Amino acid sequence: ELQGPCIFLSLSLSLFLALQLAVLRKTTVLLAVLLFGYAYFNLMVPDPTRRLAQLGLFCSLFTITMYLSPLADLIKIVRSRSTRCLSFPLTVTTFLASASWTFYGLLLDDLYIAIPNVPGI
Numbered sequence: 001e002l003q004g005p006c007i008f009l010s011l012s013l014s015l016f017l018a019l020q021l022a023v024l025r026k027t028t029v030l031l032a033v034l035l036f037g038y039a040y041f042n043l044m045v046p047d048p049t050r051r052l053a054q055l056g057l058f059c060s061l062f063t064i065t066m067y068l069s070p071l072a073d074l075i076k077i078v079r080s081r082s083t084r085c086l087s088f089p090l091t092v093t094t095f096l097a098s099a100s101w102t103f104y105g106l107l108l109d110d111l112y113i114a115i116p117n118v119p120g121i
Contacts, residue, residue: 037058041054060115064119095121097120098120099121
């Protein structure tokens with residue numbers, strides 16, 4: 001009589017653990033990339049001025065990639081002729097954040113802040 005619920009519970013628990021392991025693997029890989037970047041900039045680039053310039057370029061590339069990543073959904077939007085997959089609050093928030101950072105970078109005359117945030121506008 002208890003076999004059905006036990007089997008269901010076992011399958012549910014197995015699925016949950018499998019999904020958690022996938023998330024754990026992705027998190028571990030991202031943490032390893034972060035630690036590698038930290039080690040590279042602190043151990044391989046001894047000159048602080050050069051380190052700052054390289055770190056600025058590295059962060060700029062990641063920021064540009066972040067703002068351009070929603071363009072992957074553009075094909076889906078064009079094919080379906082529907083913008084349902086776009087989140088309006090996220091779009092507005094991204095616009096406001098990138099515009100703020102762009103203006104802040106321009107005020108500081110810091111191209112490492114200003115230029116990467118332009119694609120978000």
